[in-house]
Amino acid sequence: MPNNIVFNNVADQLKTKIYGDDSGTTRAIALDASGKILIGSLDTINTINYIATVDTVNNVSSVDLVDTVATVNEVTNVSSVDLVDTVATVNYVADVQKITDTVDVKIVSNDFTESSSVVVLGADASTTVLSIDTSEKNMYSYYIASSGAATVNIQISPTTADSYFINDATSAVMTANSTVVLVPEKFLKYTRLYLQAGSGGATASVYFNAHN
Structure with missing residues (x-):
């Protein structure tokens, strides 16, 4: 019997095909274009010790326990979560319809908003900013901060129309070269500051600061 080479003697051309049993039918294992194994569906998995990366999971009917997940980029929809022990950080939640038990939430930071304006008023002149x-x-x-004597009021309104703005209970009478901070007592959708200069006029620097 001749001594023929059974395998290809070129290393990078050595290839094999893997088959599996499908209820008595032998089928080749399918791969995608990058060589990853394609899995159509799994009925039951008792234990998975380690998975490095899962690109997409289309549907999971039930998960009994997940020990540790390093990062979840996106979860489109979760119908029910019975228990979450610890979540280190949640960057964004679009909507939570109901929380049936108490939960401790620590807000690590608030968005900050600021605006400013410099107002120059002649004698007895007034404006809003x-x-x-x-x-x-x-x-x-x-x-x-005003260089001259002035009266300042916070005004509030449900609309942007000037005729709807009314004085809040918060106001101050300022002397020349003085500063004051006003916080509104009542709430409506829009808030602004009203300034009335004294007989000597005034230049006022006004700042609005807010936590969102």
């Missing part, structure tokens, strides 16, 4: 939609602000205030 920094009209802002404060409907989604958690905390906000106006800082005023």
